[in-house]
Amino acid sequence: MSNPARTTFTAPESQGAAGIGRARDGRPDPVDRVVALFSGPRPAPIPEADDWSASLTAVRGVATQVRALQTSARDAIREGQRARREAETAVRAAEERAEHAESLLREAIARGERAEAQARAAADRADRAEAQTAEARAWLRRMHECMVAEFGGLTPDTPEP
Numbered sequence: 644m645s646n647p648a649r650t651t652f653t654a655p656e657s658q659g660a661a662g663i664g665r666a667r668d669g670r671p672d673p674v675d676r677v678v679a680l681f682s683g684p685r686p687a688p689i690p691e692a693d694d695w696s697a698s699l700t701a702v703r704g705v706a707t708q709v710r711a712l713q714t715s716a717r718d719a720i721r722e723g724q725r726a727r728r729e730a731e732t733a734v735r736a737a738e739e740r741a742e743h744a745e746s747l748l749r750e751a752i753a754r755g756e757r758a759e760a761q762a763r764a765a766a767d768r769a770d771r772a773e774a775q776t777a778e779a780r781a782w783l784r785r786m787h788e789c790m791v792a793e794f795g796g797l798t799p800d801t802p803e804p
C-alpha cells in the first residue's frame with residue numbers, strides 16, 4: 644500500500660475538532676477532494692409539527708380556485724361559442740346580401756343591355772325615317788317640277804313656291 648492518500652488518512656474522531664481535514668503532517672487531507680456523493684446520505688429535514696387545519700384550509704382554497712377557473716373556462720367556452728354563432732350568422736347574412744346585390748347587378752346589366760338595344764333600334768328607325776322623309780321631299784320636288792313643266796302654260800302666272 645504505497646498510496647499516500649491511504650497512508651495519511653486518519654479518522655476524524657481520532658484527530659479531534661482541530662484536526663479535521665488535515666493529515667498528520669499538516670497538509671490537506673486527500674479525502675477532502677472526494678466528491679460529495681460519497682460522503683453519505685443527507686440528513687432528513689426535521690419535520691414540522693403537523694398542522695392539519697392549515698392543510699385543509701389550503702386544500703379548500705385550491706379547490707375554490709379550481710372551481711372558479713372551471714366556471715371561468717365554461718363561461719369563456721360559452722362566450723366563444725356564442726361569438727362563433729354570431730359570426731357565422733353575420734357571415735351568412737353578408738353572403739345573402741352579396742348574392743342579392745349580385746342578382747340586382749345582373750338585372751341592372753340586363754336592363755341596360757335591353758335599353759341599349761332599344762336605343763340602337765330607335766336610332767335605326769330614326770335614320771330610316773329621315774331617309775324616307777328626304778326621299779319623299781325629293782319625290783315631291785320632282786312631282787312639283789313635273790306639274791309646273793306640264794301644266795305651267797295652262798295657268799296664268801302662278802308664283803312658284
